[in-house]
Amino acid sequence: MTCDDASMMRWSRQILFGDVDAMFASAAVLADPSLAGKPVAVGGSSPRGIIAAASYAARAFGVHSAMPTGEATRLCPQLILIPPDRPLYRRLHEQMQAVTDQLFPLTEWSSIDEFYADTTQLQTRYPDPRSLGQLAKDALYDATGLRCTIAVATGKTVAKIAADSHKPDGLVVVPPGTEEAFLAQRPLRALPGIGPKTAARLEPLGLKTIGELLDQRWDQPLRHIFGARLHWVRELARGIDHEPVVADRESKSLSHETTFEQDRHDRPFLEQTLRGFLRDLARDLRQEGLAAGSCTVKLKNARFAITTKQHRFSHPLNYDPDMWPTVQQALRELIRPSTEYRLAGLALSSLTPAPPGLFDQKRTKAIQAMDALITKHGSSVIGLGGVSQDDE
Ligand SMILES: [Mg+2]
Known part of the structure; x- marks a missing residue:
């Protein structure tokens, strides 16, 4: 069976994840189009300021979020620093919510610029998940001018990891049955539950990828590090993830x-x-x-x-x-x-x-x-x- 055949058959569960590319920096460009393509960062000014978001042009200089502004301007002297514009972010968020409310029966916005939609019931109308993803990308862009990356998978974790590895302006489908192979080469830290501290204990052992978590050779040290969580970590590493999309939002x-x-x-x-x-x-x-x-x-x-x-x-x-x-x-x-x-x-x-x-x-x-x-x-x-x- 080819990949296309697999993606076109009916999925028992289908989750679409969307994540706006560098939302705050992109919003700054919407507010001032002359900033397009330039190294832009949103954040507080020196000496105590912190970068909240950086455009892709700024990232090329090594600027990233949570970095002190002083360090960012040292790495990129021509950095254009923009103060946060919360009313603008809120307005864009509401416009995007209106789009997802219209497109999807069930949506969970997990942050101001990321959402999960359960699209299982939409397969009759949209048998090709790639077309559905493209439709959502286009609708969000038309409504706001923001580009986002969209991933479709059988669970939330795989969808999120897939989107993270296809930024910016990406569209990726991970068909049922290919989750484990997709995750195998991804870095350990991409898996939820593996933060910097856990990674720092795994990497000296020689583990680098999610796939290696499934290798029985590592049973002993992994059991030591994860304890009772190991079973659950390995399920995630196989792409088994039943976490539901929860519409936790009231109207206001x-x-x-x-x-x-x-x-x-x-x-x-x-x-x-x-x-x-x-x-x-x-x-x-x-x-x-x-x-x-x-x-x-x-x-x-x-x-x-x-x-x-x-x-x-x-x-x-x-x-x-x-x-x-x-x-x-x-x-x-x-x-x-x-x-x-x-x-x-x-x-x-x-x-x-x-x-x-x-x-x-x-x-x-x-x-x-x-x-x-x-x-x-x-x-x-x-x-x-x-x-x-x-x-x-
Ligand atoms: Mg984002």
């Missing part, structure tokens, strides 16, 4: 989540993570003149099981110190003893226009001054939703 909500480099179980760490998300999301609410009526905490454990807990605030709020006790309570009810978590997220929903007089005037002014300071000095860049994942 703000959310942020992150996957940890290592699974974590300590409550202070999880609280600190959510506290940071809340600070950023509450600032977004205030800047948009909105308040939230409820919050949802989401945790994903090391076995990829997702649990959520939703609480309502006594009245709509947008000042994070007032919101935190409710978020913290939801987290405490959700955490299970001796459970390792790989992801934490927070969503604020039931959004309404902020009622006038939500704060007394003096307090409102102080909060506005704080927001302006954070925006000016670029520390907002560090906490910006999805920044660390945006660079590919």
